[in-house]
Amino acid sequence: xxxxxxxxxxRLRRGVMAAVLATxxxxxxxxxxxxxxxxxxxxxxxxxxxxxxxxxxxxxxERLGTEGSWVKVKTPSGKIGYVTSDDIQSPLNxxxxxxxxxxDLAAASNAGRGLNDDSRxxxxxxxxxxxxxxxxxxxxKAVSRQDVREFGKAGxxxxxxxRNK
Amino acid sequence: MKAFLRNRKSIIAAGxxxxxxxxxxxxxxxxxxxxxxxxxxxxxxxGITTLGKSASITEKDEPSLGETVxxxxxxxxxxxxxxxxNRYVTLVGRTVAASSSMPxxxxxxxxxxxxEANAYSGPHGFVMITRGAVAKMKxxxxxxxxxxxxxxxxxxxxxxxxxxxxxxxQGLVQLAGxxxxxxxxSQGAGALGDTILNTGFSQPQEMEADxxxxxxxxxxxxxxxxxxxxxxxxxxxQGRGVKLFATHPGxxxxxxxxxxxxxxxxxTGGATNADRFAANVTLK
Numbered sequence: 001x002x003x004x005x006x007x008x009x010x011r012l013r014r015g016v017m018a019a020v021l022a023t024x025x026x027x028x029x030x031x032x033x034x035x036x037x038x039x040x041x042x043x044x045x046x047x048x049x050x051x052x053x054x055x056x057x058x059x060x061x062e063r064l065g066t067e068g069s070w071v072k073v074k075t076p077s078g079k080i081g082y083v084t085s086d087d088i089q090s091p092l093n094x095x096x097x098x099x100x101x102x103x104d105l106a107a108a109s110n111a112g113r114g115l116n117d118d119s120r121x122x123x124x125x126x127x128x129x130x131x132x133x134x135x136x137x138x139x140x141k142a143v144s145r146q147d148v149r150e151f152g153k154a155g156x157x158x159x160x161x162x163r164n165k
Numbered sequence: 166m167k168a169f170l171r172n173r174k175s176i177i178a179a180g181x182x183x184x185x186x187x188x189x190x191x192x193x194x195x196x197x198x199x200x201x202x203x204x205x206x207x208x209x210x211x212g213i214t215t216l217g218k219s220a221s222i223t224e225k226d227e228p229s230l231g232e233t234v235x236x237x238x239x240x241x242x243x244x245x246x247x248x249x250x251n252r253y254v255t256l257v258g259r260t261v262a263a264s265s266s267m268p269x270x271x272x273x274x275x276x277x278x279x280x281e282a283n284a285y286s287g288p289h290g291f292v293m294i295t296r297g298a299v300a301k302m303k304x305x306x307x308x309x310x311x312x313x314x315x316x317x318x319x320x321x322x323x324x325x326x327x328x329x330x331x332x333x334x335q336g337l338v339q340l341a342g343x344x345x346x347x348x349x350x351s352q353g354a355g356a357l358g359d360t361i362l363n364t365g366f367s368q369p370q371e372m373e374a375d376x377x378x379x380x381x382x383x384x385x386x387x388x389x390x391x392x393x394x395x396x397x398x399x400x401x402x403q404g405r406g407v408k409l410f411a412t413h414p415g416x417x418x419x420x421x422x423x424x425x426x427x428x429x430x431x432x433t434g435g436a437t438n439a440d441r442f443a444a445n446v447t448l449k
Contacts, residue, residue, distance in 0.1 A: 045269045047259065068269035085271075118350045119232035125351060132239020132275065133232060136291065139251045140273040143259065151256040152263075155305065155438045157386040159264045 031063040033073070033088040040146070041081035045070040047145035048152055048162035052081040061088075084145060222328050222353045227288035230324060230354055234287025235273070237358035242277035245296045250276050253445040257305060258292055258312040264384035265313075266320045266377070274312070282399070285361050286315035288324035300448040302395060305438035309382045310392025317377030323370045324357055331356030368415050375419055379426050388435035393423050 036058065040051035045067060053075050055061070061073040061083070070082045115130070123130055152158030222230070244251065251274070258274040272290040282298040292315045294308075302308050318324065332353055360366065366374070375392075383389045400416035 046263050048263050069271040070269050116229040116232060118226070118229040118347060119236060119354070121347055122229075122233045122351050122354050123236050126237075126355075128236050128240045130236060132244050133235045135244040135251075136235055136239070136273040136275045136293075139248070139255055139275065140271065143252060143255045148256060148259045148263065152260050155260075155436055155441055157260050157305075157309075157436050157438070159268075160384060160386065163386055 032060050033063050033071070034058060034060050035083065035087055037087070039083065039087055041073060041075055041079065041083055042145075043081055045082050046159060046162070047148040048158045049082070050162070053077065053079045063088075086141060086144075221332055222325070222350060224322065224325060226350065226353075227322070227325060229350070230328065230357060231287035231289040231291040231319075233354035234285070234324065234357060234361055235275075235291040235293070237354075238277070238285050238287070238293050238362060239275065241362060242279045242281075242293075242295065245276040245278040247276065249445065250296075250299070250448075254294060254299070254308065254312070257308050258316070261309050261313045261381050261385050261387070262290075262316050265316050265381045267316075272316070284311050284315050286318045286324070287357075287361070288319060288322065290319060292316065292319070296448050299446055301398070302442070302446070303439065304391060305442040306382065306387040306389075306391025306436065307395040308442065309385065309387040310378060310389070310395060313378030313380075313382040313385075313392070314374045315378075316381060317374035318366065318370070320377055321370070321373055323366050323374065324361070326370070327360040327366065328353040328357050331360065368418070371415065372419060372422055375423055376426055379423055379430075383430060383432060383435060386436050388437050389423075389427050389430065389432050390434070391437055393420065393427060396420050396423065 035055065038054065038056050041053050041055060041061075042049040043052050044050075055075055059076065061075060064072040064074055064080065066072070066085070069085050071085055071088060072080065073083055074080050115133070119133075120130075122128075149158070152163070156163065254276055255272075255274040259272055262268060262272045270290045272292065275293045276299060277285075277293050277295045279295045280297040280300075281295055282301055284292070284294040284298055286292045292312055294311060294315075298311065299308065302311075332349075335352065335356070365371075379389045379392060382392060396416060397420055400420050403416050
């Protein structure tokens with residue numbers, strides 16, 4: 001087997017580098033998320049955490065990672081903080097979703113939280129309605145983290161390190 | 166020319182492998198906490214296997230398990246059709262959850278339409294309380310205490326423990342081709358629903374959830390005595406033969422433990438928000 005020439009080795013290195021850069025470019029592009037409402041980017045993964053920056057609706061944020069329901073983001077001004085997965089999704093009405101409605105179920109599954117494949121199949125197998133679960137999810141989605149924070153402030157409750165700030 | 170083509174193929178192949186590897190590494194990072202399936206059913210022998218704790222349903226299945234609990238509970242007791250009350254309970258619950266040991270997951274709350282007094286939770290953030298229980302409360306700290314208790318079950322993964330315990334008791338699980346993983350999940354979810362709706366968690370688990378709940382509600386600024394006073398009233402009613410918190414037995418022992426915990430905490434009180442509670446809860 002012939003040793004590759006210096007020229008071909010350079011080509012190989014360039015090819016590898018190009019592939020890596022192309023992959024990173026795709027990922028960076030895929031990790032831009034747009035928010036559809038004005039909100040505070042928080043310093044910590046807690047609805048009571050301090051705001052690092054208030055950003056207007058339709059701002060594009062760079063997603064740096066996902067931790068549970070919290071998404072670590074970088075704002076256009078370079079500030080790093082957290083928003084929730086609900087913040088970066090369009091609202092979806094799940095009312096009336098039935099276990100045997102595959103289109104609604106697929107949409108619900110894609111809504112971030114509300115229905116995983118196993119629980120959908122379980123409900124179908126046991127012939128159980130999803131109305132209660134959907135009602136819970138709808139109520140939860142209608143209560144924003146700002147709502148929780150304001151509720152806490154009004155009643156002087158919330159995590160000690162953020163209370164009375 | 167041939168050598169150049171061969172090398173060009175190598176370059177393309179190398180690039181493809183690196184791209185695929187990079188994407189494979191990055192994808193799970195963006196998947197969030199909604200893992201589905203992934204149930205390791207262990208080593209099959211002759212089509213049948215046992216499901217041990219180490220080789221069965223794991224924490225990554227908790228979001229799905231929690232949903233099945235919410236589905237099962239709300240099929241027995243529908244959600245109470247009072248949007249304001251459900252919203253209020255969600256706000257109190259999320260306030261307590263923000264001070265829990267798992268503040269980063271999504272929590273969902275519901276009031277169930279039954280006069281029975283009870284509360285239930287499913288793994289990974291599902292909490293339900295009956296309107297019968299809410300009707301017996303006097304202020305927000307009492308509600309925060311019960312929700313904190315249920316959040317305590319979630320943070321201590323008691324639901325997952327119940328699945329493991331039930332699967333061990335049931336012993337064998339029949340493997341049937343591609344549906345084997347779902348079969349295991351379905352059995353586990355059914356057993357968990359039965360535990361939560363009928364038999365309840367064990368007494369040590371109830372006490373552990375009490376301790377966590379008191380810790381969380383106090384950390385959130387609520388008066389932990391609210392929970393103590395509520396359980397004292399429940400214990401007195403149970404003593405008179407009233408069926409309350411049927412899946413939460415041994416109320417007198419729990420009251421004693423909570424009393425001890427509050428004494429040790431040297432609590433100086435906290436919020437009760439009785440006015441806000443009265444404004445939001447109009448149940449009789």
